Amino acid sequence: MKILAIESSCDETAAAVVADGRQVLSDIVASQVDEHMLYGGVVPEIASRRHIESISGVVSQALSAASLGWGDIDAVAVTYAPGLIGALLVGVSYAKGLAMASGLPLVPVHHIAGHIAANYISHPDLEPPFLCLVVSGGHSLIVEVPEYTRFRVIGRTRDDAAGECFDKAARVLGYPYPGGKYIDAAAKKGSKTAFKFTHPKLSGCEYDFSFSGLKTAVINLVHNAEQRGETLPVEDVAASFQKTVADILAEKTALAAKALGYKKIAVAGGVSANFGVRARMKKLADSLGAELYLPEPKYCGDNAAMIGAQGYYDFLAGKRADESLNAVATLSLEDI
Ligand code: KG4
Ligand code: ZN
Numbered sequence: 188m189k190i191l192a193i194e195s196s197c198d199e200t201a202a203a204v205v206a207d208g209r210q211v212l213s214d215i216v217a218s219q220v221d222e223h224m225l226y227g228g229v230v231p232e233i234a235s236r237r238h239i240e241s242i243s244g245v246v247s248q249a250l251s252a253a254s255l256g257w258g259d260i261d262a263v264a265v266t267y268a269p270g271l272i273g274a275l276l277v278g279v280s281y282a283k284g285l286a287m288a289s290g291l292p293l294v295p296v297h298h299i300a301g302h303i304a305a306n307y308i309s310h311p312d313l314e315p316p317f318l319c320l321v322v323s324g325g326h327s328l329i330v331e332v333p334e335y336t337r338f339r340v341i342g343r344t345r346d347d348a349a350g351e352c353f354d355k356a357a358r359v360l361g362y363p364y365p366g367g368k369y370i371d372a373a374a375k376k377g378s379k380t381a382f383k384f385t386h387p388k389l390s391g392c393e394y395d396f397s398f399s400g401l402k403t404a405v406i407n408l409v410h411n412a413e414q415r416g417e418t419l420p421v422e423d424v425a426a427s428f429q430k431t432v433a434d435i436l437a438e439k440t441a442l443a444a445k446a447l448g449y450k451k452i453a454v455a456g457g458v459s460a461n462f463g464v465r466a467r468m469k470k471l472a473d474s475l476g477a478e479l480y481l482p483e484p485k486y487c488g489d490n491a492a493m494i495g496a497q498g499y500y501d502f503l504a505g506k507r508a509d510e511s512l513n514a515v516a517t518l519s520l521e522d523i
Pocket of ligand 2: 302323489
């Protein structure tokens with residue numbers, strides 16, 4: 188079964204064709220990042236406008252790169268939540284138009300479920316149940332995945348998401364937006380023991396995260412150095428910061444995996460591209476005798492192939508939308 192998938196929840200206009208949820212026949216991503224970089228973050232109004240300009244070309248490219256025509260496609264899948272409302276609306280409206288014009292079924296897909304499903308593309312053997320650490324620009328979650336279309340969120344961030352923390356630390360260290368990948372590159376050249384950042388102490392849910400304290404610690408370190416006229420070893424700060432984030436993510440995931448008895452652990456979302464996080468999670472999985480599943484780097488960030496992968500399992504579960512489908516800015520994985 189071939190699904191044409193569309194993703195436009197933030198600043199990438201993406202379309203892909205995916206066969207049977209696992210085989211990517213084409214994967215087109217038009218990124219707007221260079222434009223948003225000028226403003227130090229995603230400007231929602233600009234994002235919506237660029238999606239409108241790009242979407243029809245991106246969808247045509249996805250079909251032609253797969254050497255397919257509309258007659259070869261069995262369903263259209265689209266990200267409808269969560270994300271920037273205006274950005275989501277472009278993909279949702281376009282997908283509705285395509286489905287109505289072609290008579291194909293329309294499958295609504297949750298963006299975070301899509302990130303998790305990126306692992307099905309990279310690991311043909313991966314099947315639920317498994318535990319997944321989701322770390323993106325807007326979310327930090329520990330999720331139980333008992334079935335392809337069922338999710339139980341057992342840990343979440345109380346403030347900033349991991350990706351947000353990377354981007355804010357990167358900004359104060361002088362890197363462009365989005366800064367996660369620049370910290371990653373700098374960290375490879377620095378000492379991860381040069382600076383000591385404390386881990387947050389949280390009462391209540393033991394699987395929850397908090398990253399605002401760490402963000403503030405980096406900001407204070409930089410501002411104090413500036414006031415004293417000192418030059419900070421930026422690569423050492425990046426390496427020490429990245430180690431702290433990776434340790435926090437791994438420790439919480441380890442707690443959950445041990446308590447709930449998971450031997451299959453996946454990681455998903457933009458931050459799963461991070462070298463330090465990948466290495467730390469591998470160490471954790473080895474220590475637990477668990478199997479670790481990481482998306483290939485190109486499927487860590489936003490893309491439509493992951494939406495086609497999840498869309499396949501959503502289709503099999505009978506999920507369908509009609510012309511009344513609307514975009515939703517905020518929606519928990521548990522409410523889909
Ligand atoms: O999943 P994603 O592409 O978009 C959302 O759904 O939010 O995640 C984007 C986030 C950004 O914060 C970006 O800086 C971060 O993922 N990111 C990274 C790396 N690559 C992307 N963070 C750390 N290291 C990386 N290599
Ligand atoms: Zn995303």
